[in-house]
Amino acid sequence: MSQRAVNDQAAEAAENLFRLAAGGSDALSAQALRQAAAQTGAMMLQDAADHLRRTQILAEAATARALADLAEGKGDAQAVIDAAQSAVSHAIQAQAETGEVVAKLMANLPDGAETG
Numbered sequence: 001m002s003q004r005a006v007n008d009q010a011a012e013a014a015e016n017l018f019r020l021a022a023g024g025s026d027a028l029s030a031q032a033l034r035q036a037a038a039q040t041g042a043m044m045l046q047d048a049a050d051h052l053r054r055t056q057i058l059a060e061a062a063t064a065r066a067l068a069d070l071a072e073g074k075g076d077a078q079a080v081i082d083a084a085q086s087a088v089s090h091a092i093q094a095q096a097e098t099g100e101v102v103a104k105l106m107a108n109l110p111d112g113a114e115t116g
Contacts, residue, residue, distance in 0.1 A: 037109060041102035048098040055091035059084035 062084040070077035 033109060037105055041105055044098050044102055045095075048095040052088075052091040052095050055087050059088045 063081050066075065066077040066080035066084075069075035069080075
């Protein structure tokens with residue numbers, strides 16, 4: 001991102017802050033709450049997506065290793081493959097639950113701080 005773009009964003013943020021401050025502390029507090037909730041939700045969703053991505057990568061590596069061992073007549077490939085699939089399923093479930101939590105977070109903001 002260019003320095004100009006960053007400066008433009010900072011100027012816009014300052015302008016919004018001054019406008020909200022002029023509207024009173026309730027407007028400023030509501031905006032701060034919306035921003036904090038949105039940032040928190042975004043970080044939660046990104047963390048869940050990152051966890052799923054890492055889990056998928058590790059599961060693929062474990063499955064490939066298990067299949068290689070199977071080809072060589074070593075190890076219990078099916079148990080490893082089942083464990084890898086289970087880990088991915090749990091990561092998918094965690095991501096879905098995180099989405100539900102974020103949706104509740106945004107839906108349950110106090111009066112005067114609705115999103116939209």
